[in-house]
Amino acid sequence: MNTLVAFANIGLWVCIVILAIYTLRHYFFTLNRLFGRHRQPFVDVIQADWPSLVVFVPAHNEERVIRDSLDALLTCDYPEDRLKIVPVDDRSTDDTRNILKEYAENYPGRIIPFLRDEGIPGKAAALADAMALHQDEIFLVFDADYIPGERLLKQLVAPFFDAEVGAVMGRVVPLNVGLSLLTRLLDLERAGGYQVDQQARMNLRLVPQYGGTVGGVRRAALEHVGGWNVDSLAEDTDLTVRLVIAGWEVVYQNRSECYEEVPETWESRIRQIKRWAKGHNQALRRYVAALLTNRSRLPLAQVLDGALLLGVFVVPLVLAVGWLCTIILFFAGYPPEWGRFTVLAISSFNTVGNFAAFFQVAAASRLDGSRERIRMLPFLFLGFLVSTFAVGRASLSRASWLRGRPVQWQKTERHREGRANVGGNGGRA
Amino acid sequence: MIGLEISWTLLVDLFVLPMMFAVAMFALLDPLMGAWREFFNAIREPLGLPGVVSTRVFEVGPLGVAIPYFTAGSFWPEPRDLQTGWLVTVVLFAVSFFLKDRWLPFGYLLRFLSAIQLTAQLWFTFAAPPFTYDLASYTAGLLICGVVILVLSPFLVAFTFHIFDFLLWQKVAMGTLLLAHLSVLLPLQAAVHTWVIHRASLLAMPMLFLVFGVLLDVFVYVALYGWGMSWRSGGVLDAVERRPPTMPARYPEGRPRPTPTPQSVRAITPIGSQIIRALGYGSMLVRRLGLGGRP
Numbered sequence: 001m002n003t004l005v006a007f008a009n010i011g012l013w014v015c016i017v018i019l020a021i022y023t024l025r026h027y028f029f030t031l032n033r034l035f036g037r038h039r040q041p042f043v044d045v046i047q048a049d050w051p052s053l054v055v056f057v058p059a060h061n062e063e064r065v066i067r068d069s070l071d072a073l074l075t076c077d078y079p080e081d082r083l084k085i086v087p088v089d090d091r092s093t094d095d096t097r098n099i100l101k102e103y104a105e106n107y108p109g110r111i112i113p114f115l116r117d118e119g120i121p122g123k124a125a126a127l128a129d130a131m132a133l134h135q136d137e138i139f140l141v142f143d144a145d146y147i148p149g150e151r152l153l154k155q156l157v158a159p160f161f162d163a164e165v166g167a168v169m170g171r172v173v174p175l176n177v178g179l180s181l182l183t184r185l186l187d188l189e190r191a192g193g194y195q196v197d198q199q200a201r202m203n204l205r206l207v208p209q210y211g212g213t214v215g216g217v218r219r220a221a222l223e224h225v226g227g228w229n230v231d232s233l234a235e236d237t238d239l240t241v242r243l244v245i246a247g248w249e250v251v252y253q254n255r256s257e258c259y260e261e262v263p264e265t266w267e268s269r270i271r272q273i274k275r276w277a278k279g280h281n282q283a284l285r286r287y288v289a290a291l292l293t294n295r296s297r298l299p300l301a302q303v304l305d306g307a308l309l310l311g312v313f314v315v316p317l318v319l320a321v322g323w324l325c326t327i328i329l330f331f332a333g334y335p336p337e338w339g340r341f342t343v344l345a346i347s348s349f350n351t352v353g354n355f356a357a358f359f360q361v362a363a364a365s366r367l368d369g370s371r372e373r374i375r376m377l378p379f380l381f382l383g384f385l386v387s388t389f390a391v392g393r394a395s396l397s398r399a400s401w402l403r404g405r406p407v408q409w410q411k412t413e414r415h416r417e418g419r420a421n422v423g424g425n426g427g428r429a
Numbered sequence: 430m431i432g433l434e435i436s437w438t439l440l441v442d443l444f445v446l447p448m449m450f451a452v453a454m455f456a457l458l459d460p461l462m463g464a465w466r467e468f469f470n471a472i473r474e475p476l477g478l479p480g481v482v483s484t485r486v487f488e489v490g491p492l493g494v495a496i497p498y499f500t501a502g503s504f505w506p507e508p509r510d511l512q513t514g515w516l517v518t519v520v521l522f523a524v525s526f527f528l529k530d531r532w533l534p535f536g537y538l539l540r541f542l543s544a545i546q547l548t549a550q551l552w553f554t555f556a557a558p559p560f561t562y563d564l565a566s567y568t569a570g571l572l573i574c575g576v577v578i579l580v581l582s583p584f585l586v587a588f589t590f591h592i593f594d595f596l597l598w599q600k601v602a603m604g605t606l607l608l609a610h611l612s613v614l615l616p617l618q619a620a621v622h623t624w625v626i627h628r629a630s631l632l633a634m635p636m637l638f639l640v641f642g643v644l645l646d647v648f649v650y651v652a653l654y655g656w657g658m659s660w661r662s663g664g665v666l667d668a669v670e671r672r673p674p675t676m677p678a679r680y681p682e683g684r685p686r687p688t689p690t691p692q693s694v695r696a697i698t699p700i701g702s703q704i705i706r707a708l709g710y711g712s713m714l715v716r717r718l719g720l721g722g723r724p
Binding site: 027030031033034035036038071072074075106107108109110150180181182265266267323326327330331332333335341342345358359362363365366367369371372373374375376377378380381382383385386389 | 537
């Protein structure tokens with residue numbers, strides 16, 4: 001019994017230290033975002049010798065949303081003669097492929113679909129195959145449900161004028177916010193993750209994450225780090241870390257907003273976060289040692305931030321272990337002091353996913369000028385609870401840690417009104 | 430990009446204001462404890478709690494605070510209590526699987542609660558009396574923890590709320606609201622815990638301690654904080670009004686759809702549009718150079 005108590009006590013201390021580090025990190029980021037000097041390289045450049053650009057839109061059964069995305073891309077103000085839009089269809093079984101053929105016919109030379117029926121399934125593999133056919137300078141990647149603004153392409157390409165920049169990430173803003181408790185909570189979480197967390201890491205020259213959905217990569221940088229890892233479950237995190245280790249800079253553009261459709265059902269959200277957790281943990285296993293041993297080339301702060309970024313999806317497990325140790329100590333007659341228990345309680349109000357703490361979420365919403373929705377803050381606890389269960393299950397699965405697991409398309413369910421059966425030009429004027 | 434500036438007034442709000450609150454709270458602890466004692470005395474009999482309302486001195490350096498608490502005891506769960514507990518645990522767990530779709534998070538909450546209660550069930554099924562804690566010391570400990578939270582919470586408010594551009598009265602109001610709320614909540618919380626554990630045996634203590642103790646206090650703070658952060662400050666952060674879209678997901682209204690490439694161009698080749706554009710540039714160049722001639 002004494003041994004168990006000793007282990008529980010030490011375990012709780014370790015958990016508290018880890019949780020405190022993450023909480024303080026988020027607090028530091030919040031202060032930086034509120035009071036710091038902001039870095040937004042070249043975001044206002046509108047006249048330039050723009051490089052040749054390919055926008056890839058990976059798609060797998062996206063008939064409900066792909067039209068809106070392509071229409072929005074076609075009306076962007078990037079020079080037409082330097083822009084190619086390449087929807088990458090990987091084994092869709094719905095009407096996606098017909099829609100792409102229709103667009104290719106309507107916009108020849110501008111939309112060049114890449115239709116894929118064989119090879120390793122999954123986003124990374126599909127992108128690797130599609131990109132191999134293009135020799136342009138910059139590759140941007142948008143998810144099929146994303147609707148970019150007119151200036152977005154230029155904003156995302158502009159940072160590449162700095163030759164050290166390997167990847168760029170824009171801000172994701174949910175489009176379907178007011179539909180349910182879940183969408184409202186996800187809006188809060190996204191705000192905290194991007195408006196504060198990503199921007200602070202950008203300001204501090206740490207490791208902003210290339211998220212793989214509203215962003216892009218320099219072809220030379222991609223080739224330098226060996227291209228896409230086709231067996232990666234989270235190709236964005238995987239690429240971010242490899243770029244950082246290789247010395248490339250990853251840039252986050254907070255003003256480059258792109259609208260996405262967040263999951264509208266809890267089941268869909270659970271699948272999404274499990275996928276993220278598996279991918280993140282896979283990247284943690286693959287790169288944390290390389291990152292930590294690369295001290296000679298990278299600043300210490302960047303190394304530490306990279307390691308903490310990789311460990312984000314282990315934190316829910318740490319929190320669960322902390323609660324377990326607390327229960328053991330309670331029954332054994334050694335209840336943790338109020339200080340440790342309070343840290344544990346406060347940590348329970350940190351959301352998983354972008355892992356923004358409650359004050360970080362509030363700061364982000366305030367910066368966004370959306371005050372009323374901050375009143376939803378206590379309900380983040382419910383989102384956290386679901387995420388913890390989901391991340392816990394994902395983190396304990398073999399796919400999180402083992403090498404070479406076959407990957408497949410695991411996509412988020414779309415809920416947008418279907419327009420797949422509308423003929424011609426989608427019934428639009 | 431919008432942000433705030435560090436100023437002397439901010440530093441005062443950040444360090445001096447919470448210190449004043451903490452000192453004021455510390456000075457008010459005696460009358461507050463007196464009020465708690467009166468409250469406990471008033472509800473002890475209606476709640477059917479035996480014993481008396483006693484005090485325990487909590488020492489902070491040379492100073493001491495006399496914290497009131499109930500001396501009522503509880504008992505080791507009897508077989509009937511355990512059976513009821515098992516039934517409740519199983520029902521909670523089973524019901525959680527019927528809560529789906531938008532009720533799913535509440536299903537997970539029930540599973541979490543049933544897991545906590547399961548630990549208590551197992552402990553009291555296999556362990557032998559006496560339990561490590563008696564009800565009186567548990568209640569006293571809960572209130573001592575509450576008093577510490579009361580004194581230190583102004584600093585939590587300062588570091589999470591005062592950093593924003595709220596007006597001074599709003600910052601004072603937030604701190605006052607939190608302290609007033611906790612001053613009422615903590616004795617009520619202690620009274621409910623005592624009553625439940627006294628009536629339902631020690632079997633209820635783990636759940637109350639782990640879920641409805643400090644965690645509940647933090648929840649209250651987060652809720653109040655969320656409300657306070659939604660106040661209009663009139664400062665820099667109110668200047669922006671980026672209202673994220675709240676309509677159901679669809680292509681943004683008012684944004685033009687692209688115009689398809691004309692059929693005549695499509696009919697030439699996939700690169701027809703580029704050829705047409707090159708011809709257009711060429712004819713423009715010819716006109717500029719004055720080589721086109723006039724009809």
